[in-house]
Amino acid sequence: MKLDAKIPSGSISEKWSKHKFNLKLVNPANKRKFEIIVVGSGLAGASAAATLAELGYKVKCFCFQDSPRRAHSIAAQGGINAAKNYPNDGDSVYRLFYDTIKGGDYRAREANVHRLAEVSVNIIDQCVAQGVPFAREYGGHLDNRSFGGAQVSRTFYSRGMTGQQLLLGAYSALSRQIGLGNVQMFSRTEMLDVVLVEGQTRGIITRNLVTGAIERHAAHAVCLATGGYGNVFYLSTNARGSNVTATWRAHKKGALFGNPCFTQIHPTCIPVSGDHQSKLTLMSESLRNDGRVWVPKTKGDNRRPEDIPEAERDYYLERIYPSFGNLVPRDVASRKAKEMCDAGRGVGASGLAVFLDFGEAINRLGEKAVKQKYGNLFDMYQQITGENPYKTPMRIYPAVHYTMGGLWVDYNLMTTIPGLYALGEANFSDHGANRLGASALMQGLADGYFVIPYTIGDYLASSNLPIVKTDHPAFVEAENQVKDRIHKLLSIKGKLTVNEIHRQLGKIMWDYCGMARSAEGLTHARKLIQDLKQDFWTNVNVPGSDADLNQALEHAGRLADFLELGELMVVDALERNESCGGHFRTEYQTPENEALRDDDNYCYVAAWEYQGDNQPEVLHKEALVFENVKLTQRSYK
Amino acid sequence: MKLTLKVWRQKNTQSYGRLETYKISNISPDMSFLEMMDVLNEELIRKGEEPVAFDHDCREGVCGMCSMYINGRAHGPKSGTTNCICEALKMGTLS
Ligand SMILES: Cc1cc2nc3c(=O)[nH]c(=O)nc-3n(C[C@H](O)[C@H](O)[C@H](O)COP(=O)(O)OP(=O)(O)OC[C@H]3O[C@@H](n4cnc5c(N)ncnc54)[C@H](O)[C@@H]3O)c2cc1C
Ligand code: FES
Numbered sequence: 101m102k103l104d105a106k107i108p109s110g111s112i113s114e115k116w117s118k119h120k121f122n123l124k125l126v127n128p129a130n131k132r133k134f135e136i137i138v139v140g141s142g143l144a145g146a147s148a149a150a151t152l153a154e155l156g157y158k159v160k161c162f163c164f165q166d167s168p169r170r171a172h173s174i175a176a177q178g179g180i181n182a183a184k185n186y187p188n189d190g191d192s193v194y195r196l197f198y199d200t201i202k203g204g205d206y207r208a209r210e211a212n213v214h215r216l217a218e219v220s221v222n223i224i225d226q227c228v229a230q231g232v233p234f235a236r237e238y239g240g241h242l243d244n245r246s247f248g249g250a251q252v253s254r255t256f257y258s259r260g261m262t263g264q265q266l267l268l269g270a271y272s273a274l275s276r277q278i279g280l281g282n283v284q285m286f287s288r289t290e291m292l293d294v295v296l297v298e299g300q301t302r303g304i305i306t307r308n309l310v311t312g313a314i315e316r317h318a319a320h321a322v323c324l325a326t327g328g329y330g331n332v333f334y335l336s337t338n339a340r341g342s343n344v345t346a347t348w349r350a351h352k353k354g355a356l357f358g359n360p361c362f363t364q365i366h367p368t369c370i371p372v373s374g375d376h377q378s379k380l381t382l383m384s385e386s387l388r389n390d391g392r393v394w395v396p397k398t399k400g401d402n403r404r405p406e407d408i409p410e411a412e413r414d415y416y417l418e419r420i421y422p423s424f425g426n427l428v429p430r431d432v433a434s435r436k437a438k439e440m441c442d443a444g445r446g447v448g449a450s451g452l453a454v455f456l457d458f459g460e461a462i463n464r465l466g467e468k469a470v471k472q473k474y475g476n477l478f479d480m481y482q483q484i485t486g487e488n489p490y491k492t493p494m495r496i497y498p499a500v501h502y503t504m505g506g507l508w509v510d511y512n513l514m515t516t517i518p519g520l521y522a523l524g525e526a527n528f529s530d531h532g533a534n535r536l537g538a539s540a541l542m543q544g545l546a547d548g549y550f551v552i553p554y555t556i557g558d559y560l561a562s563s564n565l566p567i568v569k570t571d572h573p574a575f576v577e578a579e580n581q582v583k584d585r586i587h588k589l590l591s592i593k594g595k596l597t598v599n600e601i602h603r604q605l606g607k608i609m610w611d612y613c614g615m616a617r618s619a620e621g622l623t624h625a626r627k628l629i630q631d632l633k634q635d636f637w638t639n640v641n642v643p644g645s646d647a648d649l650n651q652a653l654e655h656a657g658r659l660a661d662f663l664e665l666g667e668l669m670v671v672d673a674l675e676r677n678e679s680c681g682g683h684f685r686t687e688y689q690t691p692e693n694e695a696l697r698d699d700d701n702y703c704y705v706a707a708w709e710y711q712g713d714n715q716p717e718v719l720h721k722e723a724l725v726f727e728n729v730k731l732t733q734r735s736y737k
Numbered sequence: 738m739k740l741t742l743k744v745w746r747q748k749n750t751q752s753y754g755r756l757e758t759y760k761i762s763n764i765s766p767d768m769s770f771l772e773m774m775d776v777l778n779e780e781l782i783r784k785g786e787e788p789v790a791f792d793h794d795c796r797e798g799v800c801g802m803c804s805m806y807i808n809g810r811a812h813g814p815k816s817g818t819t820n821c822i823c824e825a826l827k828m829g830t831l832s
Contacts, residue, residue, distance in 0.1 A: 165794060165800075165802060166792065166802070170794060170795075170800045170801060170802055172794070172795070172800075174795065174799055174800050175795045175797060175799045175800065261799070264799060339794040339795045339796070339800065340793060340794055340795075340796055341794045373767045374765055374767055374768075376765060376767070376768050376772045376775070376776065377772070378769075378771065378772050378775055378796060379796035379797065379821075381797050381822075382797075480797070480798065480822070483798075483818065483822055483823070484822060595783075597779050597782045597783065599775070599778075599779060600779070641782060641783075643781075643782050643785070643786070643787050643788065644787050648748070648749060649749075649790055651788070651790050652782065652788060
């Protein structure tokens with residue numbers, strides 16, 4: 101298979117405009133003859149479904165929650181980037197492009213990232229027009245704050261609930277189209293497979309999560325906007341339902357999976373408190389605008405933080421990275437926190453935490469001002485930990501947060517299967533080996549509002565798409581496969597619960613494929629995952645039946661996919677003999693313990709092709725060509 | 738800690754429901770109400786019984802999926818918070 105990213109020719113700033121002009125159009129009267137399926141109703145899915153319907157296509161949209169507005173995007177806190185340069189502090193489309201390429205440690209495609217930066221400015225206008233209440237300054241201008249990896253302020257926000265407000269905007273647009281009859285919405289419905297006819301994507305198989313009914317849906321094209329797969333680690337900041345099933349099943353049908361091992365571990369989350377823990381809670385990166393990170397200078401110093409004098413504290417991010425200080429990118433901040441804890445200087449009962457201290461900001465600005473900026477996050481912290489962060493520093497530790505990897509897509513967001521697209525966190529495209537804060541919301545909305553509406557028309561207008569009905573043998577076969585698998589899961593009736601196995605998988609992934617990875621550890625992990633997969637398929641206990649609501653069955657199907665994905669992540673991490681961004685191989689580091697890239701040998705996207713159950717996957721490489729940005733050792737010092 | 742839970746169980750809209758009593762132990766004061774329900778469900782599955790179905794997703798008080806009716810109140814007796822982030826004990830005992 102030859103990977104063609106379909107990157108348009110021309111200078112970087114003209115590629116997208118030229119490409120838009122060259123794309124074939126579907127005439128307005130013909131649009132309603134085309135049916136498009138959008139799986140997912142988060143920012144990427146809701147924006148795509150609403151926009152495609154607004155254009156005149158017939159759309160079906162799916163989500164597993166009871167309402168599209170509960171998609172995981174709702175939890176996003178800190179903000180969304182855009183190169184508006186409202187503060188007049190030197191931002192530009194080119195700078196956002198540059199920061200994103202650099203932040204991603206030079207493992208993203210230049211053309212995609214530049215397009216993302218270009219449309220970022222339209223996103224803000226679109227959202228304001230919808231009524232999204234972004235924070236404003238006294239003069240009425242939209243306010244901006246700073247996020248990691250940038251020296252300008254370009255993050256638009258609605259207090260600590262930006263995702264919620266953006267999703268309500270997209271959801272309103274979607275609801276309007278549902279009301280007009282242009283979008284048919286299927287909530288509490290899970291997609292379990294894609295259906296291919298003559299090599300083209302022609303529909304999906306779903307399960308109604310309330311009645312258990314397996315259903316077939318035909319279409320001319322399918323968009324997967326199903327989010328990321330951070331829950332392969334069991335504990336993460338993702339919503340509990342977030343999973344890889346949709347993209348994984350597509351992968352098994354032939355869509356290549358890009359950079360599966362590229363995972364983002366967020367530095368500031370509330371630490372694990374016990375074995376019962378089901379979820380890790382993020383404390384937004386925006387807190388690093390005013391919070392200072394430190395640990396005691398001496399090992400094993402377990403005095404209360406208030407009792408440790410200034411001179412005995414190590415504000416290690418400020419010490420090591422004087423120019424970016426506490427606002428270094430996430431991968432760097434996380435790794436340093438781990439190093440401090442590994443060296444025995446961690447705090448709290450488990451020793452797996454560092455302080456995030458607002459004492460200085462409270463002295464400087466007053467408690468009231470700090471409350472105005474971060475009040476809801478401080479309340480959340482207090483509710484969960486029982487400690488008052490106005491009086492004593494927060495204790496924080498890194499946690500799995502986001503996955504840069506995902507389905508491989510070309511410049512048009514099409515996967516390697518014709519007619520199958522991937523949008524938002526579900527694709528691998530724009531963040532390289534590390535995503536900058538506030539860039540996921542930007543990418544999801546860019547894909548849904550501004551990219552797919554153009555690119556999908558080109559496919560529909562230029563492909564031969566004969567009529568396919570749901571009684572086609574391909575639908576029958578796919579449905580049977582889905583049913584067989586469900587029956588198999590229910591028939592094992594072993595001794596282990598799904599949750600138990602998931603927790604074990606998470607521990608393996610965290611220990612060996614988390615913040616620090618080594619060839620030895622990864623090799624070991626691969627074996628452990630294979631054994632666990634065996635345990636799962638011979639000894640799991642999924643209670644209940646397939647004919648009604650069965651949450652254990654839902655979880656079991658998702659875990660089965662995570663087990664396969666987990667192995668591929670380990671294989672991908674093992675294959676990449678370099679460190680870059682969030683992928684840190686202990687064998688490859690600079691003398692200052694920073695990630696050491698190997699551009700001669702690894703400047704590519706790793707795209708994996710499925711070969712059948714328990715067969716090793718085949719690696720395809722998309723070489724990354726940098727025509728504008730010069731590759732350098734990333735430095736935030 | 739040990740707790741006694743009375744949970745409304747009903748298979749579907751066609752069948753009759755009933756309150757079922759469960760005694761659970763090993764509940765830590767750090768657990769959220771939903772984490773306590775996870776413990777109960779693990780025990781039920783191990784005993785070969787059907788776990789309690791309940792909606793949840795973000796588990797940090799934002800999405801609005803978790804909406805149990807606890808001690809006579811939707812979302813539980815403690816106002817201004819959700820089942821997923823409030824400690825099990827506070828949720829169950831305050832009225
Ligand atoms: C706590 C938290 C805070 C964050 N804060 C920020 C921030 O401040 N700024 C920022 O830029 N990013 C932030 N992020 C990242 C960002 O929120 C996500 O990357 C982004 O929202 C993903 O959007 P999405 O539309 O791709 O997917 P999601 O919002 O995850 O939506 C996935 C959709 O797919 C559906 N789905 C999935 N599988 C199936 C299936 N098999 N069948 C049917 N439907 C399915 C779901 O129902 C859902 O509707 C944050 C993430 C977390 C966890
Ligand atoms: S699970 Fe989202 S609010 Fe409780």
